[in-house]
Amino acid sequence: MGNAHLHALHIHPVKAVRGPAPREAVVEPWGLAGDRRWVLIDDGGKVVTQRLLPRLALAAAELLPGGAVRLSAPGMRPLTVPVPRPLATVTVEIFRDKVEAAPAEDEAAHAWVSSFLGIDARLAYMDEPATRRPVAPQYARPGETVSFADGFPLLLTTTASLDALNSLIARGEHAGEGPLPMNRFRPNVVVAGTPAWAEDDWSRLAVGEVHFRVAKPCGRCVVTTTDQGTGERGREPLFSLGRHRRLGGKLVFGQNLVPLSRGTIRVGDPVRILEQRSDRRGNRAAGPGVGVV
DSSP states (O other): OTTOEEEEEOOOSBTTSBOOOOSEEEEETTEETTTTOEEEEETTSBBOOTTTOGGGGGOEEEEOGGGOEEEEETTEEEEEEOOOOTTOOEEEEETTEEEEEEEOOOHHHHHHHHHHHTSOEEEEEOSOTTTSOBOOTTTOOTTOBOOSSSSSSEEEEEHHHHHHHHHHHHTSTTGGGOSOOGGGGOOSEEEESSOTTGGGGEEEEEETTEEEEEEEEEEOOGGGGBOTTTOOBOSTTHHHHHHHOEETTEEEEEEEEEESSOEEEETTOBEEEEEEOSOHHHHOOOOTTOOOO
């Protein structure tokens, strides 16, 4: 895989909202700098995502210096939200975790997100990512933390695996929904120049000079069926993943990463596979045409 390289980068400043695709990004222990430090919560403190409100796909967040964000959405005037002062925190419920975060102080932000979503919602900011939320203990090493990403600091996908998945969709019952773009999977790093599904076997890799370990394959949810341009839902890719990419009861696409070092990664950087999984059969999901239950 001598031609493997970083094809694209994606940062999502607000969880579940569209973000920028920069040419370079700083890797911090809890993810790319600025990625998913903001989150939307309902009036009970639960995280609001595209799982329940696919309309979020229509909103965008621009990352500004210092961590502030500029929100935009159809029918809404753009709004800049500053990083809140560390005066108080609210408890955010994200899946099984309860995390302390700083609520946005600007009432205009509360009004903006509530108006756009049609529910009482507000923004909160992870002010202390080094301590607030540990990586899932069954996959973590001591001291590893994560932002408001689903469970791990970064998500990696490959262009070859997307091509292979789109080939499966084209031969299936919902061929008219394909081909799907990579944004359905909301990755942080996209790698090109590898065989399809090669990432299933990776254990440790380097992007440029920054090292990562592969924690586990990424189980996919209904968000992947949401058109990120319209907010409309279909059947794919979950239908095809269900037939061809099952592992441990999950439908998988991509790999969750944990940084082993800090640094800056850039589009075009070489990607080196430093270590592969020793138990190929026990760790690999099904490739094209093979179903594993």
